[in-house]
Amino acid sequence: MLDRRMFLQGSAALGGAFALGAGLAARAGAAPDPQILTARFTEAQIAAGGITPRVMTYDPRVTAHDPRGIAHDPRVILHDPRVILHDPGNPASAAMPPVLRMRKGEPFAARLVNRLDEPTTVHWHGLRIANAMDGVPEMTQPYVYPGDGFDYLFTPPDAGTFWYHPHCNTLMQMGSGLTGVIVVENPEDPTFDSEIVLNLRDWRLGAGGAFIAPFKPRDAARGGTYGTVRTANWQREPVYDAPAGGLVRVRIAATDVTRIYTIGLEGAEARVIALDGNPVEIPFALDRLDLGPGQRIDLALRMPQSEGQQARLGNFRGSNPWTIAAFRAVGTSLKRDLRDIAPLPANPIAEADISTARRIPIELTATAEHEPAASICGSLGYTFWAINKVPWPGDTPDPVAPIDELKFGKSYVLEIANRTPHAHPIHLHGLSFRVLASNKRSLLPPPTDTILLLPDEQAQLALVADNPGDWVFHCHIIEHQKTGMSAYFRVA
Ligand code: C2O
Numbered sequence: 001m002l003d004r005r006m007f008l009q010g011s012a013a014l015g016g017a018f019a020l021g022a023g024l025a026a027r028a029g030a031a032p033d034p035q036i037l038t039a040r041f042t043e044a045q046i047a048a049g050g051i052t053p054r055v056m057t058y059d060p061r062v063t064a065h066d067p068r069g070i071a072h073d074p075r076v077i078l079h080d081p082r083v084i085l086h087d088p089g090n091p092a093s094a095a096m097p098p099v100l101r102m103r104k105g106e107p108f109a110a111r112l113v114n115r116l117d118e119p120t121t122v123h124w125h126g127l128r129i130a131n132a133m134d135g136v137p138e139m140t141q142p143y144v145y146p147g148d149g150f151d152y153l154f155t156p157p158d159a160g161t162f163w164y165h166p167h168c169n170t171l172m173q174m175g176s177g178l179t180g181v182i183v184v185e186n187p188e189d190p191t192f193d194s195e196i197v198l199n200l201r202d203w204r205l206g207a208g209g210a211f212i213a214p215f216k217p218r219d220a221a222r223g224g225t226y227g228t229v230r231t232a233n234w235q236r237e238p239v240y241d242a243p244a245g246g247l248v249r250v251r252i253a254a255t256d257v258t259r260i261y262t263i264g265l266e267g268a269e270a271r272v273i274a275l276d277g278n279p280v281e282i283p284f285a286l287d288r289l290d291l292g293p294g295q296r297i298d299l300a301l302r303m304p305q306s307e308g309q310q311a312r313l314g315n316f317r318g319s320n321p322w323t324i325a326a327f328r329a330v331g332t333s334l335k336r337d338l339r340d341i342a343p344l345p346a347n348p349i350a351e352a353d354i355s356t357a358r359r360i361p362i363e364l365t366a367t368a369e370h371e372p373a374a375s376i377c378g379s380l381g382y383t384f385w386a387i388n389k390v391p392w393p394g395d396t397p398d399p400v401a402p403i404d405e406l407k408f409g410k411s412y413v414l415e416i417a418n419r420t421p422h423a424h425p426i427h428l429h430g431l432s433f434r435v436l437a438s439n440k441r442s443l444l445p446p447p448t449d450t451i452l453l454l455p456d457e458q459a460q461l462a463l464v465a466d467n468p469g470d471w472v473f474h475c476h477i478i479e480h481q482k483t484g485m486s487a488y489f490r491v492a
């Protein structure tokens with residue numbers, strides 16, 4: 001009955017922690033039931049060589065003894081036989097953070113419960129929601145300590161493929177498993193015969209399956225440290241069944257902390273229908289497409305014609321292409337045609353007024369100066385990168401001034417220059433931008449929240465500052481973010 005006592009202590013401590021979120025939900029009126037996301041440890045078979053302990057996941061289950069899904073002291077759970085830590089009969093994908101389904105324009109609630117042994121938060125990558133829900137500790141919300149929770153409540157304005165992850169000790173927490181995909185549905189989307197969601201990421205595991213050091217400093221100062229095991233939905237080369245000759249919507253999210261993919265398909269035809277959540281104006285045939293950390297691709301895939309035939313999604317970056325996942329045709333052909341799919345409806349992203357837009361120069365550079373500050377959300381202990389010559393010192397209270405202050409409702413053009421020989425997937429929270437021009441690309445993507453800036457690329461990014469708050473702007477190669485390549489804009 002020790003557990004019972006500890007449980008009560010845990011609950012008492014939580015009374016306060018949840019009060020804030022509950023009040024918020026009440027004010028908003030009809031808040032939906034929250035999606036439980038219990039950040040916790042688990043174990044999973046990811047590498048061929050053995051089970052990985054201390055994997056982190058978001059557990060969506062409401063446990064029997066805890067109908068509200070509220071956290072207890074993380075020590076309690078280890079003694080609770082009713083909670084299954086590892087089910088050898090299940091593939092690792094069963095332990096993966098759930099694909100969260102939301103609806104465009106409808107409120108969504110999530111209750112983060114922290115059963116890890118360190119603070120955490122959730123950031124909803126690409127969702128243009130209120131700043132207070134953005135999940136950046138020190139900047140938009142308090143840390144969520146072990147045993148505590150936080151209630152998120154927001155209404156996604158855009159449909160598409162997005163994702164979620166912590167914004168605290170992110171190299172460690174994301175590297176350990178905390179990256180999940182979000183699907184924001186739009187009832188007006190065309191219907192497919194099937195949908196497959198792929199969460200692409202790597203793991204830094206040793207031969208026996210245990211985690212190894214999350215990064216190497218000399219790699220952090222270059223392109224970033226790669227994982228040793230490559231997965232889609234926490235599996236090595238999974239195979240998915242879909243109707244022969246059918247049309248499948250494949251939603252691909254690159255949630256790895258480092259890897260830039262070059263996506264391609266063999267054995268079937270596919271069209272790119274959306275990038276980073278936003279529909280492309282004219283769908284185009286998938287040939288080879290770069291996908292940086294944080295970015296997403298939506299494909300309309302036409303399955304092979306006969307039962308048993310496979311199409312393979314691969315990574316064609318570098319000299320040794322490899323298979324990410326395969327799609328196997330089942331049943332008799334539905335005989336569908338890619339032209340059967342109507343275009344996706346556009347999201348309501350404001351177009352910048354270029355004639356009045358103020359231009360803001362932004363330079364990405366390497367730097368060696370400056371000591372990183374120790375931070376509750378994890379410092380890597382090095383500084384290698386800077387934005388406009390200022391390296392982010394760490395996630396400390398009010399660390400540096402905003403990179404710029406934007407007036408609410410006004411238009412801006414970020415004139416961004418990558419002065420490094422490495423690609424950087426640059427992500428802006430809370431606002432979407434349009435790539436107006438670039439010295440490195442002819443095909444301009446639809447509005448986005450993450451641009452994969454190529455070495456020496458100079459681009460003009462137009463946006464309307466229509467969401468007030470402090471919005472982080474950083475490289476999504478997490479080692480770069482955490483060694484200086486981070487900043488924020490203030491919109492007021
Ligand atoms: Cu994917 Cu700062 O975020």
Ligand code: CU
Binds near residue numbers: 425
């Ligand atoms: Cu970078």
